[in-house]
Amino acid sequence: MIKQVSIFLENRAGRVAEITEMLAGMGINLDAISIADTESYGILRIIVENPEQTCDFLRKRGVTATLTDVLDVNVRHEPGGLARILKIFADNSITIEYIYTSMSTKDGYASIIIRVEHPEEAEELLRAAGYTLG
Amino acid sequence: MKYYNEAIETMPRDAMRALQSERLRNTVERMYAYVAPYRRLMDEAGVKPSDIRTIDDITKLPFLSSENLRENYPLGMIAVPREKTTRIHASSGTTGKPKVVAYTQHDVDVWSECVARCIVSAGAGENDVIQVAYGYGLFTGGLGLHYGAENLGATVIPTSSGNTLRQIEMMIDLGSTYLCCTPSYALYIADTMEKNNIPVELLSLKGGIFGAEPWTEEMRREIEKCLNIKAYDIYGIAEITGPGVACDCECQNGMHVNEDNFYIEIIDLVTGEPLPDGERGEVVFSCINKEALPLLRYRTHDISYITREKCECGRTLVRLMKPSGRTDDMIIVRGINVFPSQIESVLLSVKGVSPHYLIIVDRHDNHDTIEVKVEVSPEIFSDKIRGLQSYAEEIQRKMDSVLQISAKITFVEPGTLPRSEGKAKRVIDNRKLYT
Ligand SMILES: [Zn+2]
Numbered sequence A: 001m002i003k004q005v006s007i008f009l010e011n012r013a014g015r016v017a018e019i020t021e022m023l024a025g026m027g028i029n030l031d032a033i034s035i036a037d038t039e040s041y042g043i044l045r046i047i048v049e050n051p052e053q054t055c056d057f058l059r060k061r062g063v064t065a066t067l068t069d070v071l072d073v074n075v076r077h078e079p080g081g082l083a084r085i086l087k088i089f090a091d092n093s094i095t096i097e098y099i100y101t102s103m104s105t106k107d108g109y110a111s112i113i114i115r116v117e118h119p120e121e122a123e124e125l126l127r128a129a130g131y132t133l134g
Numbered sequence B: 001m002k003y004y005n006e007a008i009e010t011m012p013r014d015a016m017r018a019l020q021s022e023r024l025r026n027t028v029e030r031m032y033a034y035v036a037p038y039r040r041l042m043d044e045a046g047v048k049p050s051d052i053r054t055i056d057d058i059t060k061l062p063f064l065s066s067e068n069l070r071e072n073y074p075l076g077m078i079a080v081p082r083e084k085t086t087r088i089h090a091s092s093g094t095t096g097k098p099k100v101v102a103y104t105q106h107d108v109d110v111w112s113e114c115v116a117r118c119i120v121s122a123g124a125g126e127n128d129v130i131q132v133a134y135g136y137g138l139f140t141g142g143l144g145l146h147y148g149a150e151n152l153g154a155t156v157i158p159t160s161s162g163n164t165l166r167q168i169e170m171m172i173d174l175g176s177t178y179l180c181c182t183p184s185y186a187l188y189i190a191d192t193m194e195k196n197n198i199p200v201e202l203l204s205l206k207g208g209i210f211g212a213e214p215w216t217e218e219m220r221r222e223i224e225k226c227l228n229i230k231a232y233d234i235y236g237i238a239e240i241t242g243p244g245v246a247c248d249c250e251c252q253n254g255m256h257v258n259e260d261n262f263y264i265e266i267i268d269l270v271t272g273e274p275l276p277d278g279e280r281g282e283v284v285f286s287c288i289n290k291e292a293l294p295l296l297r298y299r300t301h302d303i304s305y306i307t308r309e310k311c312e313c314g315r316t317l318v319r320l321m322k323p324s325g326r327t328d329d330m331i332i333v334r335g336i337n338v339f340p341s342q343i344e345s346v347l348l349s350v351k352g353v354s355p356h357y358l359i360i361v362d363r364h365d366n367h368d369t370i371e372v373k374v375e376v377s378p379e380i381f382s383d384k385i386r387g388l389q390s391y392a393e394e395i396q397r398k399m400d401s402v403l404q405i406s407a408k409i410t411f412v413e414p415g416t417l418p419r420s421e422g423k424a425k426r427v428i429d430n431r432k433l434y435t
Helices: A015-025 A051-060 A081-091 A119-128 B013-034 B036-044 B055-060 B066-071 B105-121 B140-152 B164-173 B183-195 B217-227 B340-348 B385-403
Strands: A002-010 A030-037 A041-048 A065-076 A096-106 A109-116 B085-091 B099-104 B129-132 B155-157 B178-181 B207-211 B230-235 B246-248 B255-257 B262-267 B281-287 B298-304 B331-333 B336-338 B357-364 B367-375 B407-412 B427-429
Touching: A002 A015, A002 A051, A002 B407, A015 A030, A015 A041, A015 A051, A030 A096, A030 A109, A041 A051, A041 A065, A041 A096, A051 A065, A065 A081, A065 A119, A081 A096, A081 A109, A081 A119, A109 A119, B013 B036, B013 B055, B013 B281, B036 B066, B055 B262, B066 B099, B085 B105, B085 B140, B099 B105, B105 B140, B105 B246, B129 B140, B129 B164, B140 B155, B164 B183, B178 B183, B183 B207, B183 B217, B183 B367, B207 B217, B217 B230, B230 B255, B331 B357, B336 B340, B340 B357, B340 B367, B340 B385, B367 B385, B385 B407
Parallel strands: B129 B155, B129 B178, B178 B207, B207 B230, B357 B427, B367 B407
Antiparallel strands: A002 A041, A002 A065, A030 A041, A065 A109, A096 A109, B085 B099, B230 B246, B246 B255, B262 B281, B281 B298, B331 B336, B357 B367
């Protein structure tokens, strides 16, 4: 299980650019990124090397940011790779809030970020099924 | 019919002053005898009923404001036993509690006559078909115009507000000759007709009696052009009686005040001293012919001026010019009074919501909109979209039930809204309602 940094985005042109520039200025590299948006605001979700430090850094600059537990699962980059995981969740009635993928693949594995309601339970199930997690 | 009550409406000034003096003396005596909170105020001011002999002595009396109604909520200021009242109305106050007003049958009759005078002064008569599209209910607009039109003997169509297409259908099919509603709703009706390709020629309208919210001369001209009518301004607030306190005549150059019942003063905003005719200040009204709630020297927070110059219509009644602003931060949206403090208390009632907000009032297609910008706080922010959305929905639900307004809630970054140091700008009104 890893920590994701979740960031509030006001619905205003250029706000995402401002935040990613702040992170770049601190030399923070983004391993994974996703944006969810509604008509009036958005949420930027990122995976970084030092989430606590990054979250503090952003808060000091007036950004509303919070840490969220998510699963970082290594999935074989092949047809059906994700489907097998989702089946395990479905069989065990685990509800998925959202899923996104990381920027890179390594040794034929892709890193997938999954947010579920009870991450401990989900992590145990995946480890029992032979998956490695970040 | 030129006047509804010619004797009063064209009364020589001296006779009017004598009538006002007598009515004021009676009212002060009753207020002192039966309204304990008012007696205390008079005692504190060192004034006795016997000090009030002519209408000019009114300046010796203390001022009243919505604060006095709030302190004595709901009916602590009435001068008759509750059993003698026959009607209750209410309008929103600065806090959660409304301002409750009560009437005896005498008060309802006087009110109806005043509205009837207004309708005649706006050119209508007993043969007219009057469509009342003000809201009916606790709001004084609907029932106020209704009783006035009925008193006159006109045909009343009580459509109330809303359901605009049916409103237009009734207006066409029944040949309504006068429309009574808020000026913004009149424009909305005109817009709806245009959008639905309903030609204005199908209407039999001659005039409209519009009020309950501020409007400009530009709006008047626009309504007159779009609906091909003459648009008359009517003034009134619930605490005094409701619509019918004052109304335009055919000259459309100031609203004649029914001053045999509602005595008007203009006072200096800072010192509270009475100002001479023609000078702008806060409008203060005294109900000198009311039984249940005869508020005296009640501060309306409206800013305007009066004139006693001769009017071409022949009425001698003093004229109140269109208010040019407010002394408080009340906003009027679709005829409903809204105070920023009410919105603030709704926000504070939702756990975790920041007290920093900005209200933006706008008008699109002649429809008023309210947007409330709220700063997001770490307590309510979560990584899930429906997290913040559920807060927005909760705020919206509460606004709807407390204020009867639907507002759009927008979350903004913390620290970006003005802080309440001194007098923070809590409201941006883009409608430009005052000239
Ligand atoms: Zn006149």
